[in-house]
Amino acid sequence: MELRVLRYFLAVAQQRNITKAARELLVSQPTLSKQLADLESELSVKLFIRGHRQITLTDEGEYLQARAKEIIQLADQTATNIQKEQVVTGTLSIGAGESIGMQRIMEVLSGIIQDYPDVKIRLVSGNADEMETALKHGTIDFAVLMAHRSLDSYHHLQLPETDRWGLAMQKDDPLAQKNVIGSADLIGLPLLVSEQALDEHRFQDWWGNVGNNLRLVQNENNRSGLFCYPKS
Known part of the structure; x- marks a missing residue:
């Protein structure tokens, strides 16, 4: 597969x-x-x-699209790194999900851009599994991981920020009047919870034994720890 043809394929896709x-x-x-x-x-x-009017990707096409993006990104990054001389230039790729910890990262990036205006920043959104895969493949340079997992294979720093989960509801809901919401307040409510959060047992310590009485009507395939319930 030639890079030129992969670029053609991505444009069509x-x-x-x-x-x-x-x-x-x-x-x-x-x-x-x-x-x-x-x-x-x-x-x-x-x-x-x-x-007649448009084309769609097959399963094989969708797989190639995902891999081709990584291949092109890696090729472009490699060419940039080889071509740079005394001027500090290139693309810094950082992977992360939605977190308050990104505020600290953005402050650091602001300083880098001011000191080295030829450096380009590329932010890639994804969950911890996706970011680890991208690190292994070399398509990102750094990652901000928000998950409980071993980091022994990486050089890493622990950020001091801590994310807080929340409950989304309508403004006139009785729970909206509470200053603090406990797990018992959610019994019987139709909850929509992040699939990733459930897989990683992020709420297990918080809802404890009450978890068996909670009504999880659907697991949302998103990257947030936020959980909510629709109006019945």
């Missing part, structure tokens, strides 16, 4: 239209179509389902 992608890439539509057909032949899989 983003535009969902060969004509628009060809216009963006400044190549002819027949040339682009042939490159994609050759790529499918090389991999012996079908990457696209071609419709």
Whole structure:
């Protein structure tokens, strides 16, 4: 697989239209179509389902899209690192989820940008598993991990900030009038909880034995520890 062809593939995957992608890439539509057909032949899989107005990715196409982004990013980063001389330049890739701890990181990045204006910052959002994978693949340089896990394989620092979980509800809900909400207050309510938070047992110590009486109607596949309940 050539990097040029992978860039073509990513453009088509983003535009969902060969004509628009060809216009963006400044190549002819027949040339682009042939490159994609050759790529499918090389991999012996079908990457696209071609419709009348737009194309969609197959499962194999979605997998290649994710990997191709990493490959292109790594190639671009490698070229930048090789080409730089005395001037401090390049791209600093940092992976993290949503956390108050990012405020400290942003303050550090602000100083770096002021001292080295040619440095570009790339922020990648994801959960701890995704960030560890990106670190192993070399597609990010640093990661802010918000999870209970072993860090023995990394050089790391412990940030002093602590995230606080919360309960989202309507403004006129009776619980909104409380200064403090305990786990017993949630018994019987239809709760939507982060799937990742449940997998990592983040609330186990807080709700204790009450957890068996809580009504989890759905696990939300998001990266937040926030949990909420809809109006019944």
